[in-house]
Amino acid sequence: MTETDGATLPILYQDQHLVAIHKPAGLLVHRSAIDRRERRFALQMLREQLGQRVYAVHRLDKGSSGVLLFALSSAIGRSLSSCFEQRQVGKNYLAVVRGHPPLAGEIDHPLRRHIDTSEGARAADAPAQDAFTRYRTLATIELPYRVDRYPSSRYALVELEPLSGRRHQLRRHLKHIAHPIIGDATHGKGRHNRLFQTLFACHRLLLACTELRLVHPVSGAPLTLRAPLANDFYRLLARLEWTSAVPPQWRPDAEKQA
Numbered sequence: 001m002t003e004t005d006g007a008t009l010p011i012l013y014q015d016q017h018l019v020a021i022h023k024p025a026g027l028l029v030h031r032s033a034i035d036r037r038e039r040r041f042a043l044q045m046l047r048e049q050l051g052q053r054v055y056a057v058h059r060l061d062k063g064s065s066g067v068l069l070f071a072l073s074s075a076i077g078r079s080l081s082s083c084f085e086q087r088q089v090g091k092n093y094l095a096v097v098r099g100h101p102p103l104a105g106e107i108d109h110p111l112r113r114h115i116d117t118s119e120g121a122r123a124a125d126a127p128a129q130d131a132f133t134r135y136r137t138l139a140t141i142e143l144p145y146r147v148d149r150y151p152s153s154r155y156a157l158v159e160l161e162p163l164s165g166r167r168h169q170l171r172r173h174l175k176h177i178a179h180p181i182i183g184d185a186t187h188g189k190g191r192h193n194r195l196f197q198t199l200f201a202c203h204r205l206l207l208a209c210t211e212l213r214l215v216h217p218v219s220g221a222p223l224t225l226r227a228p229l230a231n232d233f234y235r236l237l238a239r240l241e242w243t244s245a246v247p248p249q250w251r252p253d254a255e256k257q258a
Helices: 042-050 074-085 169-176 190-200 231-239 253-257
Strands: 011-014 018-023 065-071 090-098 104-108 114-117 120-123 132-143 153-162 207-215 222-226
Touching: 011 222, 018 042, 042 065, 065 074, 065 222, 074 207, 090 169, 090 231, 132 169, 153 169, 153 190, 190 231
Parallel strands: 065 207
Antiparallel strands: 011 018, 018 065, 090 153, 090 207, 104 132, 114 120, 132 153, 207 222
């Protein structure tokens, strides 16, 4: 049993054309060659929950939480997928990273396309594709624990805005600038991940999609979809005394009303 077995997925927005959910960390969007043993997927769960077919139009990593958008028809699915491919959808994420990045910056680092295989993800034999990410540092902390060669360890809360949509872009870009995301077993640092497991019982990737901005494919009206931080993510930020740095629209509902 997993925490999603028999559970309903929180719906953030729904009309006759599309539906957005708050995907929990640890749940795949759909079946993948990497996780053949998984039997529960957001696509399947939402289909059963709504009693109708749904169509995935973008990805969120298994370890990430946050806004996940589906179409309710194949035609709308194609339209939305095209919007994502043409970079017509704005996205915001929050992440906890190792180190203290600059206050703001842009990462311009081309990435090779990743392909799922039964043995994991590998880079395709093709030229690297352009990839851009903006970031802003919201809060920092220095903990009195030696992990690497330094007597203390530094961490930061960052807001991320991917300007392109490459596979695992944020995780790969943060690794590229030597500020990997905490909880990232593939692109991160195991010693820092283990420190968070020991100190905070944190066993997830600390990355959340907090906002999508797009034009509704039927009405043409601007649509902003937001997901509050998951409770486990927010509790960790509280332990680090960072909650005041979280924009109000991304705080859990109970905290917004306090």
